Amino acid sequence: MDAARLAVQALITGGVRQVVLAPGSRSAPMSYALAEAEAVGLLRLQVRIDERVAGFTALGLALGSGGPAAVLTTSGTAVGNLLPAVMEANHAAVPLLVLSADRPEELRGTGANQTTVQLDIFGDHVRFATDVAAGTDPTTAIGTALSAAQGRLPGTPAGPVQLNLAFRDPLTPALNGSGWELPVYEDSVESNTADADTREANTAETDTAGAAQSAERVATAPQTVEPAPVRTGNSRRSVVVAGHGAGASAEIFARSLGLPLLAEPSSNARYGPNAIGPYRLLLEYFGAGSPQPIERVVVFGRPTLSRPVAALLARADLERALYLPRKVAWFEPGRRPELVLTDWDELIAFAGHGPADWLESWQIAALGAEAALDEVLTQPGPLTGLHLARAVWAQTRGNLMLGSSNPVRDVDLAGRPKPHPVPGRDTVRVFANRGLAGIDGTVSTGGGIALADGASTRVLLGDLTLLHDAGGLLLGTGEPEPDLQLVVLNDSGGGIFTTLEHGILAGRPRYAAVVERLFGTPHSVDLAALAAGYGVVHRSVGTTAELTAALAEPFRGRSVLEVPAGREGLRALHERVRQAVDQRVTRVLP
Numbered sequence: 001m002d003a004a005r006l007a008v009q010a011l012i013t014g015g016v017r018q019v020v021l022a023p024g025s026r027s028a029p030m031s032y033a034l035a036e037a038e039a040v041g042l043l044r045l046q047v048r049i050d051e052r053v054a055g056f057t058a059l060g061l062a063l064g065s066g067g068p069a070a071v072l073t074t075s076g077t078a079v080g081n082l083l084p085a086v087m088e089a090n091h092a093a094v095p096l097l098v099l100s101a102d103r104p105e106e107l108r109g110t111g112a113n114q115t116t117v118q119l120d121i122f123g124d125h126v127r128f129a130t131d132v133a134a135g136t137d138p139t140t141a142i143g144t145a146l147s148a149a150q151g152r153l154p155g156t157p158a159g160p161v162q163l164n165l166a167f168r169d170p171l172t173p174a175l176n177g178s179g180w181e182l183p184v185y186e187d188s189v190e191s192n193t194a195d196a197d198t199r200e201a202n203t204a205e206t207d208t209a210g211a212a213q214s215a216e217r218v219a220t221a222p223q224t225v226e227p228a229p230v231r232t233g234n235s236r237r238s239v240v241v242a243g244h245g246a247g248a249s250a251e252i253f254a255r256s257l258g259l260p261l262l263a264e265p266s267s268n269a270r271y272g273p274n275a276i277g278p279y280r281l282l283l284e285y286f287g288a289g290s291p292q293p294i295e296r297v298v299v300f301g302r303p304t305l306s307r308p309v310a311a312l313l314a315r316a317d318l319e320r321a322l323y324l325p326r327k328v329a330w331f332e333p334g335r336r337p338e339l340v341l342t343d344w345d346e347l348i349a350f351a352g353h354g355p356a357d358w359l360e361s362w363q364i365a366a367l368g369a370e371a372a373l374d375e376v377l378t379q380p381g382p383l384t385g386l387h388l389a390r391a392v393w394a395q396t397r398g399n400l401m402l403g404s405s406n407p408v409r410d411v412d413l414a415g416r417p418k419p420h421p422v423p424g425r426d427t428v429r430v431f432a433n434r435g436l437a438g439i440d441g442t443v444s445t446g447g448g449i450a451l452a453d454g455a456s457t458r459v460l461l462g463d464l465t466l467l468h469d470a471g472g473l474l475l476g477t478g479e480p481e482p483d484l485q486l487v488v489l490n491d492s493g494g495g496i497f498t499t500l501e502h503g504i505l506a507g508r509p510r511y512a513a514v515v516e517r518l519f520g521t522p523h524s525v526d527l528a529a530l531a532a533g534y535g536v537v538h539r540s541v542g543t544t545a546e547l548t549a550a551l552a553e554p555f556r557g558r559s560v561l562e563v564p565a566g567r568e569g570l571r572a573l574h575e576r577v578r579q580a581v582d583q584r585v586t587r588v589l590p
Contacts, residue, residue, distance in 0.1 A: 001173050003135060004029035007099075007165060008037050010142035016068050016097065018061040018452065020046045022054040024074020026114070027101035028171040031072070046451065047479055048444075050471045051078045055085030055096075056441030057472070060448020062094050063431055064399070064457075068149050069448075070097035076114035079121055084440050089160040090125040092245075092435030093329045095149035096160040098122070104134035104168045119164045127159045134166040157329040229353070230256045236352035237286075238296040239362075240274075241309060242267035244434040246301030249323075251275070253298070253347070258354035260362040264305050265393070265402055265411045266432035275417035276362050278369040280306040281581045285365060291590045292361055294318065298351045299338060302330050304434055305412050313338070321350045330435070361589060368584035373414060376577050383547065384573055385489050388563050390414040391544075392460050392487055395551040399453075401431040401446045403461030404439050406496045407489065408432050411460070413577075439465040443472030443486065450482030456555060457483065463490040466560075467525060473534035473558070485555045490527060491565040493520040498570045520567065531560045540564065 007030060011019070019034055021027075038045045046061075048054040051073050058071035073079055079100045089096040102108075103115045119131045128148035132138040141163060151158035242250035242263035250269040254261035262279040263270040276282065286294050294312070297320040303309050313320060314337070322338035333340075341347045377387055385406050392400070393415030402408040421427045431449055433442065442465050450457035466488050475481060489495075497503065497519035505511040506520075516522060531538035537559040541547045550561055 001029050001032065001170075003132075003138060003165075003167070004033040005036070007132075007138045007142060007163075008033040008043075010139040011070060011097075011146075012037060012042050014068070014143060014146035016070050016146070017043050018046075018058070018065060018067075018069040019043055019099075020048055020054045020058040020061065020069070020071045020448075022048055022051040022071070022073045022078060024078055024101065025171065026103065026167060027072050027074040027099075029167050030099060030101060030165065032173050034072070044451075044480075046448075047476050049474065049476070051081035052084060052441065053444045053469070053472050053474070055082040055098075056088075056444035056469070057448040057451075059085050059089055059094055059096055059433075059441070060431075060445035060450075061452045062089075062096055062448075063445070064449035064452025068095035068097055068146060069452075070099055072099040073101065074114070075100070075102050075118065076116060079118050083122065083125075084438065086122050086125050086160045086162075088433050088435040088438065088441070090435065091330050092433070093151070093158040094160070094435070095146075095151075095158050097145060097149055098126070098160060098162040100162060100164050102131075102164050102166045104166045119162070122160070122162055125160065126162050127153070127156055129162040129164070131164045132166060134168045138163065138165060151326070155327060157327045159329050229258060230348060231353055234349070234352035235355045236295050237292060237355060237358050238298060238351040239286075239294055240351070241297060241299045241303050241313070242269040243299065243301035243303030244432065250300035253300070253351075257348065257351055258359050259298075259351065260354075260359055262309065263417070264301075264303060265408060265415055266430050266434060267301050268430050269300070270415065270430075271418040272420050273363075274359060276366045277415065277417050278366065278373060278413055278581065280308045280413065281369055281578060282362070282365050282585065283308045283312055285585055285589055286362070288315075288317065292358065296320070296351060297338075298323065298347065302328075302434065304437060305409050319350075321347060323347050364588050365585050368588050369581045370416060372580035372584045373577060376573070376580050377414070382565060383542065383544065383563055384565055384570070385410040385491075385495065386414045386573065386577070387544065388487065388489050388547065388565075389460070390416070391547055391551055392458065395548070396428055396458050398455045399429050399431065399449055399457035401442070401449060401457060401459040403442045403459065403465045404433060404437045405462055405465065405494070406499075407460045407462060407465075408434075409496075439468050441469055441472070442466075443469040446486070447472060447482045447484055450484045451480060455483070456485070458485045458487060460487045461489075462495065463488055463492065463523075463525070463527065464494055464521065466527070467523070467530075470530060470534075473531070473536055475534075475558075481557050483556050484558045485561060486559070487551075487561045487563065488527060489563050489565055491567045491570075492524065493522045493567060495565075495567045495570050498567050499574055503571045527560060527562050536560055538562065 034045050037043050054071050058069045061069035100118050102118050120129050128145050130141050132141050145161040149161045239260045240254040244266045246267035246269045251272050254274040260276050261274040263275050299322045320338040321341050324340050389410035393411050442461050446459040502515050502519050506515040528538045540562040541550050
């Protein structure tokens with residue numbers, strides 16, 4: 001218990017305010033120490049019985065709070081269940097602390113119950129891993145782990161760490177023990193409040209440090225201030241691609257230089273006059289051989305959503321630059337073709353300012369494409385993922401999490417860029433697990449995001465994504481309930497494969513049944529019954545009017561808003577959109 005209390009003190013001193021606990025025996029000392037700390041208001045503790053759910057909940061807490069979050073497990077397979085969340089945290093540079101309880105050294109390798117090799121079980125996916133022997137002071141190890149998790153070690157991006165904490169019997173507090181002594185922590189409570197403010201400023205995904213290098217030319221804050229146009233002496237038909245995590249600096253950069261902004265939803269830069277909504281359908285009109293071909297590409301963040309953008313970035317005839325003001329975790333140095341730039345002024349010089357009619361041409365094309373989308377989506381017929389994405393994007397405030405597979409891509413196509421956000425009003429923070437883009441843990445991550453700041457959080461996801469993490473709906477009696485709305489497109493399987501090459505094969509008798517079974521993965525789960533089993537409110541909508549009304553209603557607690565849909569016409573729908581866009585755009589572009 002002494003070692004556990006020292007560990008909790010070190011966590012609190014290092015700024016950890018959120019811990020998720022998956023119950024177990026060997027981790028009992030940490031569990032009691034964390035409960036003592038929570039009782040005096042030093043941290044918030046969440047309990048989840050499934051370690052995979054616990055891992056993704058902690059991931060969401062870290063994403064939502066902007067600071068480190070920890071997850072505690074007992075020994076054995078419990079630790080292995082954290083691997084998916086650790087892998088996502090690795091590639092997304094999220095400060096996730098794994099506290100894995102273990103047997104003491106004398107019991108390892110002896111066949112003792114629930115004992116295996118736990119240290120380094122996560123391999124290269126963690127920034128730091130260490131074994132803390134039973135009965136020793138873990139303070140230094142935890143301090144190093146927190147520095148590594150938050151990217152404070154030279155040349156190391158933020159990311160997950162593992163502290164393997166060994167405990168000997170007794171694993172419970174002494175009956176006559178004094179428990180937690182609050183006076184020890186009075187100083188740390190004050191210092192951590194300041195640390196939290198500093199951490200929030202330091203971890204904001206806006207790259208304002210880089211932007212500050214050109215503050216005399218480009219206004220970086222507040223976002224509502226119009227940046228002065230930059231004239232570089234070089235006029236180029238450049239585009240700005242804002243991938244996941246790009247932040248506000250991508251929008252500021254594009255607007256100051258008069259360049260089109262091709263922003264993915266989770267870039268948190270998809271707003272303002274330069275943002276082009278259906279950009280992935282417009283790239284071909286500005287390709288090689290067109291009257292206005294793209295000459296250079298500037299990349300912020302990590303683009304992952306569309307093949308047209310991937311093809312653009314793969315073009316060897318284009319000069320491409322990737323802005324990296326700090327080390328990232330999602331690629332290895334030398335493995336990408338772009339010129340890596342760390343200096344804001346050099347990035348401006350590379351991009352140049354847009355020619356007089358460059359941005360206007362993109363804006364005109366975008367207006368035509370948006371009109372084409374409206375034309376197709378207002379035709380009589382059932383709701384589809386594009387209908388749902390367009391409505392959710394337009395009607396969500398607070399936190400929005402986008403599930404992998406089709407939902408995030410549907411928003412990327414159909415989500416109309418928003419005007420400049422006014423701080424404190426009508427703002428939305430967009431989240432997505434794009435580190436490895438898995439569908440696992442989406443419900444749990446969304447719950448963690450909601451619990452981190454208490455804000456209403458809406459999650460747009462597919463039925464398979466919900467089923468994959470159905471355990472994330474389980475809350476123990478008395479556990480804090482997040483304000484979490486799960487908007488589920490239920491097409492009874494995996495719709496994304498319909499839009500890929502598999503959809504072509506599905507139209508041939510020889511492959512139809514195989515594709516449906518192996519990729520469509522059909523099911524007949526009653527989502528209303530599933531939600532009821534977990535005590536979650538369920539509602540189903542089937543028309544645009546019903547959907548609009550449901551999304552406009554405030555929500556408290558947990559709920560499922562189900563939108564039934566089919567997969568049969570999905571490929572044809574996307575083709576109709578493409579044709580409608582082509583008809584509109586070819587009429588307005590030279």
